[in-house]
Amino acid sequence: MRVKISAILFALGLCALSISTSLAVQPVHWKISGVQDWQKTDRDSIGITGEGRVVLNRGHSRISGFEGLTVWDILETGGRTFVATGDQGTLYQITSGGKAEKVLSILQPEITAMGTNQRGDLFLGGAPDGAIYKVSGKEANLFVDLPENYIWAILPWGSSDLMVATGNAGKLYRVKSNGEASLFVDTEASHISGLIPLEGGELLATTEGPGRLLKINARGDIEVLYEAGQPEVRSPCRDEDGAIYFVVNPAKADKVRGQVMRLSPTGAVEKLWEALSGYAYDLHIDGQQNLWVSTGGGKDSGTVVRIQVDAPDQWTEVVRLPEPQITSMSMSGGVPVWVGTGGLGRVYALEASEAPQGVVHSTIEDAGSNARWGSLSLAPGPNPNSVRVYTRSGNTRDPDKTWSEWQRVPLQGIRGLVPSPAARFLQWKLELGSAASEVSEVDVVYLPANRPPRIQNLSVSELGAPLERGLDRASLNPVGQSLPGGLRIEFQPGAGNGRKDRESANDAEASWVRRFRSVTWKGTDPNKDKLKYDLSLKASDESRWNPVARDLTGPPWVWDSATVPDGWYQVQVEANDGEENQSEQTLRARRSSEPFLVDNTPPEFSSLSFEGSQITGTVSDKMSTIKSIEYSLDGETWRRVFPEDGIPDMSRESFKIQISTSLESGSYTLVVRAFDEAGNLGAGRLEFRKR
The missing domain is CATH 2.60.40.650 (Immunoglobulin-like)
Known part of the structure; x- marks a missing residue:
């Protein structure tokens, strides 16, 4: 007779086998690096770049005096800056003193668009009644009432006319200077979400429901330049080489988020950039081949992002505000100078230079148990005069008064020792103090306290575990047994007929095999220490455990139950992490099986x-x-x-x-x-x- 165990060494009587490996215990590196990690931090006047760095935001200040939920549009004309808002249908202007001054209110709750004709007259689009008002001083007079509900864009057309984009029916109207309106084109979309002029009396339009980019000629003929497969295309703009840029938004910003697309003069369409969270709203291009896009509506705050057209991976969050959406931007000199928000209607003035200081608060690191904090290092090596790092620690998941005070890390070059006391939780705070300050990674090293291992799912194979006859290869008709823990035993009693089937072995040919039993378990260590296992056995009427195997490196353990008398038994598995720890620090865990029957006596x-x-x-x-x-x-x-x-x-x-x-x-x-x-x-x- 020949006995073989697949992938292990087996001997009759008590035997052990090893099939598991563990990682050696090491100090833990808690690293925050890359865009996704930085996105989880709490940042004030700090932006993220496409290369995974944090940098200072542009300086900005909030203009006081606005009321309402949304800033729909910001327009600079005639040396004045106007702001269209909802939900009270109010038009504001920003004074030279940097405050909001109410100009007027219309009879509708939303002013969704503003525009001028060639003579400089200011017009307002109201919703949800689709009326256009002409502003005269501090009064707004009804100019034309269109059949649609929403006004989304007002463009000057000819010497004194207007082109007006509308929704709930995506139609384009031409409105003469006397207020007479005529339908110019019906896009058959739900909304015309954006409109800009092209040469030769042509227009570039974007639509929602479906999301399309359209070119409309002077006769009102429509050419579909791109269909997005998403419900909204908006905010078209064009560079001096003829490339067209636009925003595509999904119905729900989940797996797909707001995107900035480019349609080249050759007709090729490509995605340049995708928002980190939520949707993209307003889009502009400057004379330096930079795109400026506002975002919001996701899990993060509203942002303004600068994208390099020739290297779109090199983008930078230049503004990050507490409001959930940045819905509109007003450009001057190729850069945004005013931004308006949604969720809470506010306007911010953007400065030309970076903020004097920005702060990043990390997420909370849970060491799992009391830990000793080691070094904290930064990459790249910062200017010590422009970057400061502080830490604090505690034993509650959320920082409270029981936590230690913020203590500055004394950096020497790129590295310094964390001064906070040993605890389970740690947080750091990073302060940037100049435009040259950039950090791509923060790495904290700590050594958690040793924690005991755990043993789970301890089981002994059932009495009379099923057997199969034959293998999936030419053989001498062996009998094989599959036991818990991924173990298979083959018993080959002699020459056979070379059968390759895997039918169940009958009791007669396999009865002598059934005495072999396997013990399986799952051992884990929270410190990822290597574990060793000792096994003991005792009969139900015994009080003392009898050692049967030592220093096993993992399950399963197989033994010939014929080496003990019939009766009820239990197995105990003891795990220890002594291979990775000094003897006085070694921790153990024990687990006993349910009683199981050994029966090797025939009827x-x-x-x-x-x-x-x-x-x-x-x-x-x-x-x-x-x-x-x-x-x-x-x-x-x-x-x-x-x-x-x-x-x-x-x-x-x-x-x-x-x-x-x-x-x-x-x-x-x-x-x-x-x-x-x-x-x-x-x-x-x-x-x-x-x-």
């Missing part, structure tokens, strides 16, 4: 007798129930016989075998065999003579 036959044409007998088992009874007469095929009560379900069963009346007179030998639930085979023999 026994008694009271076998022949009388008339019937053989009777009894079979019994000390530990298990009887599973099946079979007989063979003079070496013929084995035939099954059922107990007298019809069900083999007791540890003692009586049975009867009816001998055929056609059997000739003479001497015969009857062999009976029985299998118990553990798979043990017991046999009996009866010689009888039929007259």
Whole structure:
């Protein structure tokens, strides 16, 4: 007989095998680097770049005096700056003193667009009634009432006319100087979301529902330049080379977020940039091939991002505001100077230079237990006069008065020791103090306290685990057993017929195999220390655990249960992390299995007798129930016989075998065999003579 265990070494009796590896314990590096990490931090006057750095934002200040929920539009004309707002339909202007001054209110709750004609007259688009008002001093007079509900763009057209983009029906109207309106084109979209003029009396329009980029000629003919496959295209702009840029927004900013697209003069369309969170709103291009896009409506705050057209991966958040949306921008000299917000309607003035200081608060690091803090390092190496780092620690998940005070890390070059006391949680604060200050990574090293290992899912393979006959390769017809823990044992009793099937092995050919049992468990260590395992065994009537295996590196453990008497047993697994820790710091964990039965004793036959044409007998088992009874007469095929009560379900069963009346007179030998639930085979023999 040859015995083989796949992928392990096996020996009869007690045996162990190792199939797991663990990571050595090391100090933990808590790193914050890259765009996604920085996005999770709390930043004040700090922006993120496409290269994963944090830099100072542009300086900005909030203009006081605005009321309402949304700033829809900002327009500079005639030396004045006007702001269109909702939900009170109010027009403001920003005074030279940097304050908001109310100019007027219209009879509709929203002023969604502003525009002028060639003569400089100011017009307002109202919603939800789709009316256009002409401003005269501090009064707004109804100029024209269009059939649609929303006014989204007002452009000068000719010497005194207007082109007006509308929604809930995406139609374009031409409005003459006397207020007479005529339909110029119906895009058959829900909204015309954006409109800019082109040469030769042509227009570039964007739509919502569906999201498309359109070119409209002077006759009102429409050419679809791009269909986005998303519900909204908006905010078109064009550079001096003829490339067109526009925003595409999904219905829900989840897996897909607001995008900035480019349509080249050759007709190729490409995505230049995607918002970190939410949607993109307003889009402009300056004379230096920089795009300026406002964002919001996601999990993060509203931002203004500068994108280099020739290197779109090199983008920078130049403004980040507390409001959830930046809905509009007003440009001057190629850069935004005013921005308006939604969610809470506010206007901010942007400065030409960076803010004097910005602060980044990290997320809270959970060491899992009390930890000793090591070094903190920055990359790239900062100017010590422009970058300061502070830390604090505590034992509550949210910082409170029990935490330590902020303490400055004494940097020497790029590195310094964290001064905060040992605790479970740590947070750092980074202050940037000049335009040259840039940080791409903060790395904190700490050593968590040793924590005990854990043992889970301890189990012992069931009595009489199923076996298969044959393998998926040419073999000598072995018998294989799959045990918990990914273990497979092959038993090869001798030359076979080379069968490759995997049918279940029957009790007769596999009964001697079933004594092999496996113990499996899952050991984990919160410090990722390597673990060693000691196993012990005891009978149910014993009080002391008996060691059976030491220094195992992992499950499963397999043993021949025939080496112990029948009865109820338990296995105990003890894990220790001593290989990675000094003896006084070694921690242990123990877990005991549920009691399991060892039964290697076969059933026994008694009271076998022949009388008339019937053989009777009894079979019994000390530990298990009887599973099946079979007989063979003079070496013929084995035939099954059922107990007298019809069900083999007791540890003692009586049975009867009816001998055929056609059997000739003479001497015969009857062999009976029985299998118990553990798979043990017991046999009996009866010689009888039929007259």
